[in-house]
Amino acid sequence: MRETISYPVPVVGAFLVALVTLGAAPAAAAANEWLAVCSKCISPTIFSKSGIGTAQAVAEARITRAEVEAWCANWQPGDRSCVKQQLAAEDLNKVYRATADCPAGRIMPIDGRSYSFAGVWDQSDIGGGRSRWRDASGKIVGRDNASGGLAISQQWEVLCPASARGAPASPAPVTTAGAAANASQSSSKSEFAVGQVVLARYGSDWVRARVNRVQHSNGPGGPRFDYDVSLENGKRGVVPARMLRTP
Numbered sequence: 357m358r359e360t361i362s363y364p365v366p367v368v369g370a371f372l373v374a375l376v377t378l379g380a381a382p383a384a385a386a387a388n389e390w391l392a393v394c395s396k397c398i399s400p401t402i403f404s405k406s407g408i409g410t411a412q413a414v415a416e417a418r419i420t421r422a423e424v425e426a427w428c429a430n431w432q433p434g435d436r437s438c439v440k441q442q443l444a445a446e447d448l449n450k451v452y453r454a455t456a457d458c459p460a461g462r463i464m465p466i467d468g469r470s471y472s473f474a475g476v477w478d479q480s481d482i483g484g485g486r487s488r489w490r491d492a493s494g495k496i497v498g499r500d501n502a503s504g505g506l507a508i509s510q511q512w513e514v515l516c517p518a519s520a521r522g523a524p525a526s527p528a529p530v531t532t533a534g535a536a537a538n539a540s541q542s543s544s545k546s547e548f549a550v551g552q553v554v555l556a557r558y559g560s561d562w563v564r565a566r567v568n569r570v571q572h573s574n575g576p577g578g579p580r581f582d583y584d585v586s587l588e589n590g591k592r593g594v595v596p597a598r599m600l601r602t603p
Contacts, residue, residue: 389405390423390466392507396501398423399419400415400423400452401417401421402415409458413452414454414521415455417452418448419450454511463511463515465507469492470492471489471490471491471492471497474490476487478497482499482506483506484572486499489505513550546570546572547597548583548598551567554600554601554602555600555601556587558587558589562601563566564588567583567600570583572583572584572597581596581597582594583600
């Protein structure tokens with residue numbers, strides 16, 4: 357089941373050696389983190405973070421020329437007037453701010469409203485396994501593009517990466533049976549989150565990259581996750597978890 361991303365791209369291949377340039381962001385911006393606005397919106401790049409994973413997590417972002425150029429390359433390739441038009445339409449001085457109380461499962465994304473954690477989405481549609489949110493009136497925010505529920509999920513994943521797939525809970529004592537159960541469930545949990553900065557295997561080197569999308573699939577050995585990543589060298593593609601590691 358696929359999940360939504362800010363910049364949709366086709367699957368390039370299983371290994372980084374098969375990566376090709378597909379309107380990827382400039383190398384200098386490829387590994388930056390961002391805050392999702394909508395599926396077809398220019399996403400502002402984060403320039404400040406504090407308290408990540410705590411009760412006072414904060415991330416601030418702005419749209420820069422690099423994001424505008426990447427958006428035009430992806431959505432309007434070959435349109436020479438796109439960058440100029442989008443720069444005129446966007447306020448490059450605007451600060452997009454998202455905050456969260458990670459232990460309590462509460463978030464105030466860039467829309468300025470408050471939401472509370474409401475479990476995770478099932479696997480029947482886009483965003484399966486990602487965090488689900490309830491607004492101040494008690495209504496579940498849909499995961500469709502118009503509702504923007506998955507944009508909230510992405511911002512939660514940035515602010516509270518340790519609990520990207522749900523609200524954190526107090527750790528319980530691990531018994532032998534519990535350890536076995538955890539081991540059996542490990543294949544159903546993503547090792548990396550959308551927006552996370554990682555190192556990706558490229559030939560014989562490890563190149564700094566950013567996770568754009570997490571894909572859940574059934575491989576020969578059972579359920580697995582593949583990751584759509586953008587590399588600092590301008591390449592982009594889909595790779596298995598074994599081709600990634602944390603910096």
